[in-house]
Amino acid sequence: MEDPQHPARATVASLARRAGVAASTVSRALRDDPRISPQVRARIAALAAEAGYTPNALARTLVSGRSGLIGLVLGPIENPFYTELMQQAVVQAAARGYRLLLLHVGSGPIDDATAAALLQYRVDGCLITSAELSSRAASVCAANGVPVVMINRVAREHASAVSCDNLAAGETLADLLLAAGHRRMAVIAGNPGTSTNIERADGFIRRVTAAGLPAPAVLPGGGDHAAGYAAGQAVAALPRAERPDALFGVSDILAMGAMDALREAGLSVPGDISVVGADGIAAAGRPPYRLTSYAQPLEAMVSRGLDLLLARIGGARMPDERVLLRGQLIRRASARLPLEAALT
Amino acid sequence: MEDPQHPARATVASLARRAGVAASTVSRALRDDPRISPQVRARIAALAAEAGYTPNALARTLVSGRSGLIGLVLGPIENPFYTELMQQAVVQAAARGYRLLLLHVGSGPIDDATAAALLQYRVDGCLITSAELSSRAASVCAANGVPVVMINRVAREHASAVSCDNLAAGETLADLLLAAGHRRMAVIAGNPGTSTNIERADGFIRRVTAAGLPAPAVLPGGGDHAAGYAAGQAVAALPRAERPDALFGVSDILAMGAMDALREAGLSVPGDISVVGADGIAAAGRPPYRLTSYAQPLEAMVSRGLDLLLARIGGARMPDERVLLRGQLIRRASARLPLEAALT
């Protein structure tokens, strides 16, 4: 088991021995404790650098009670929104001195061993993004006093949540389509039971009916491109008179799938039918789609989420909090423009 | 700082006290050491369950020297290949009892603090996928005896590597296009200096020239959709006589970008020009693209990568190894079909 090529890693004790000082002195010197004399500190720093010393974060955790680790529970990567979220989380957590323990990626519930790992590695907090309402990770954390922040998802209990104002998303998109003169709307729903998707659809429907139009048809959808594609095919198969003139996919990936199906069926987007989505993923802005979308303020969501998490980790006792961030409408070419320029 | 709602977590010591036995007995009982009597073991197990005991993996690491953590250094998410890889890595590592410490996501070099974290958290090994040749993570690991396996990337030194046979990828695609009667080929290059992309292009070019055709033009590309799009625009702008009749994007995302640009310019794919890619990402198979691609055997790559990593972690002293896995040609609609059915 011994590796002759790599001498035992330097430790506080080994440095102390070589420097002829006590371990506690080394520990203090390395962390720039003000009461260590400059000379000693310099000498120890030099020694440490020479020996390639790296503090053992795990040992430090043992005594400090802080691991510097944040658990990340991620949704299905079929929706690029989650990977963009992951990217933000990694970068922003690192900037704050935290590392991410990636525990789960996918749509299913998390398994026992994974939930256990959350506790075994003593994560200081947990970021949960999975759209599944039945996230076991959340209850495990709650039961063990591990702070949790949900991102893009409502907390049933025992957790704070940061999300986009999904109701506003639906409303804003409905307003846009209404202003453009659309009269027959339809919605492609997300996975059943996911709060985000339900709210978006609700906001949309509410606004359309408030305008005195018939309630939009709600087509079964899901969480990936294929689901949107299927919905798009269903729409394209409708007799012309029954076909909606505008389609709202509650997530961009759904809307993109729908666009692909519509176009394949020979329909023009936005010529024959306008399509809009929500999330603001990068792929939706690209040439074949140029999807009009209500973008989530991803960077801010992660930032606020970490704020909440770190405050709790820092010991602040605060009630669970729900932060709603306003997103931004991005008008692109997938939807007909409003007749008048005036739009709130 | 004390949290009254959550009593101090149970420890081996606290269980020992409550059970009236020694800590060592508890430790052994919980890990099913055969020499603990069934009664005692049962009693301790019951107590542990009741107290919601979770072993502290960090403390265990301190004595065992194994953290059960694998560092994951990921490439830019603009290319979905890396997120698909991440998904595989998480799932497969979990199945083997390991957790992933997500250290870096992006194309840039990894910063000092991140590289340090790799050592501080005592990862047992490291999986590196970043396409950047100048991966500092690798040298940091090498210098500290941390086993490293590169996936989809060649190791310069001090690491094993698992990759797809990229040369074969280029060759296979060239063969396909040649068989389909294409005569003027072009390649959209990847990021300069990335072995994967270079090999694919080399294999392609070699085969085309071997067939007695002029060497394919090599267009500057990059690592994302935008780069492919730009290349596609450049191709579309060419006078008809100079325009290639087949285009190889060294990664799917590039090829997709090119397709988008070509079609926007009014060209038909594959009517006017065939497009092929490599990687086999999910998005490339979807309706607007249906991209003919040489797919990397992602699952197997991750699996073999973990094999190599865990063998080394287990103490095996083996020379650095390079594993080349054969990929699979997926024929779809983005490229004209071969004239004759016969194709190796």
Add this chain to the structure above:
DNA sequence: TTGAAAGCGTTACCAC
């Protein structure tokens, strides 16, 4: 079959 004690690497507390 079980217990006691040492030790993993670090920090914190209390002396000096």
Add this chain to the structure above:
DNA sequence: GTGGTAACGCTTTCAA
């Protein structure tokens, strides 16, 4: 300013 010691939670000798 610096040193000693205890403690974090666990596993692993070594004894009994």
